[in-house]
Amino acid sequence: MGITIDMSEELLSPDPAPTSAGRRGLNRRVLLATLGLGAGAAVVGTAAPASAATTWSNPTLGRITAGYKSPSYPTHLGTDVANSQGTAIWAASSGTVVGVRTNSYPGDTRTGLLPGRTGNGVLIEHAGGYRTYYGHLHSVNVSVGQSVTAGQRIAGMGTTGNSTGNHLHFEVHLNQVTTNPYTFLQGRGITLGSTAPAAGGWPTLKQGSTGARVTVVQYLLTSRGYSTVADGDFGAATTASAKRFQSAKGLAADGIVGPVSWPELVQDVGSGSSGDKAKAAQTGLNIHGAGLLVDGDFGGVSVTAAKRFQSAQGLVADGLIGPITWAALV
Numbered sequence: 001m002g003i004t005i006d007m008s009e010e011l012l013s014p015d016p017a018p019t020s021a022g023r024r025g026l027n028r029r030v031l032l033a034t035l036g037l038g039a040g041a042a043v044v045g046t047a048a049p050a051s052a053a054t055t056w057s058n059p060t061l062g063r064i065t066a067g068y069k070s071p072s073y074p075t076h077l078g079t080d081v082a083n084s085q086g087t088a089i090w091a092a093s094s095g096t097v098v099g100v101r102t103n104s105y106p107g108d109t110r111t112g113l114l115p116g117r118t119g120n121g122v123l124i125e126h127a128g129g130y131r132t133y134y135g136h137l138h139s140v141n142v143s144v145g146q147s148v149t150a151g152q153r154i155a156g157m158g159t160t161g162n163s164t165g166n167h168l169h170f171e172v173h174l175n176q177v178t179t180n181p182y183t184f185l186q187g188r189g190i191t192l193g194s195t196a197p198a199a200g201g202w203p204t205l206k207q208g209s210t211g212a213r214v215t216v217v218q219y220l221l222t223s224r225g226y227s228t229v230a231d232g233d234f235g236a237a238t239t240a241s242a243k244r245f246q247s248a249k250g251l252a253a254d255g256i257v258g259p260v261s262w263p264e265l266v267q268d269v270g271s272g273s274s275g276d277k278a279k280a281a282q283t284g285l286n287i288h289g290a291g292l293l294v295d296g297d298f299g300g301v302s303v304t305a306a307k308r309f310q311s312a313q314g315l316v317a318d319g320l321i322g323p324i325t326w327a328a329l330v
């Protein structure tokens, strides 16, 4: 599979342009997530007024072709999202445009808005010490000093500068230090580049449901302290466990495990995880043909299966089953 790289942070041999898989039709739906800064502070370790709220938006739609400081590209300070030329780029949050460069062209190696970056770009300053950078743009719709809101169109995707295919090079800075844009947005309910919200795709399971997804629910309920026999049969006992779990979480105790309950029910599973949550993840991977032994020991074989699944789904293949991977699994 071809990947798109930009060589603004290091020199690499040219890569092919994005494959057709990256040229999805443009969906103008903007995914917004509003988050109280109390929760935001827990993620990024910054202080902010309790009354304030910051909204973040997906900056574009497409296929992730290079991650932040990935093992194969350790000096890469952003995440690359590929799509066709002109694909809308939106401000990731409200703020003020503090930098614009528009005079670049494909193959231009001159330094851009920031050291080491090339091509047309936009730099936006947000509240709380955040800045976002959008690189390799084809066109720019904003000017320095302009106020923008989350989800406002600011540019069109391109391949200006030292880049080998149309993509957005997206960076998030906190107090002048870059952070991983994918996980940053993930913590705010946004899947970078994807139309699928983090909580999307959850199945609704209830009394009478059967199958491996029910088994996943049963293992997760047990892991949460509501011991349930993992027999794949959503009967009265599972309904009772689900109601107790929901009640403890302050949810409507209807015993139906759907989009509201799933995000509360799942737990992160990664290398070294064990017990019923690991059994749940192994069962989920087996729904997709992993063929794992459901032993509750999430070791190397399980991690490899998780990475393979994530890669096939277009997710970040880190082997860690968090909410986004869970939603895809079940």
Ligand SMILES: [Zn+2]
Pocket: 005, 006, 066, 076, 078, 079, 080, 168, 169, 170
């Ligand atoms: Zn990049």
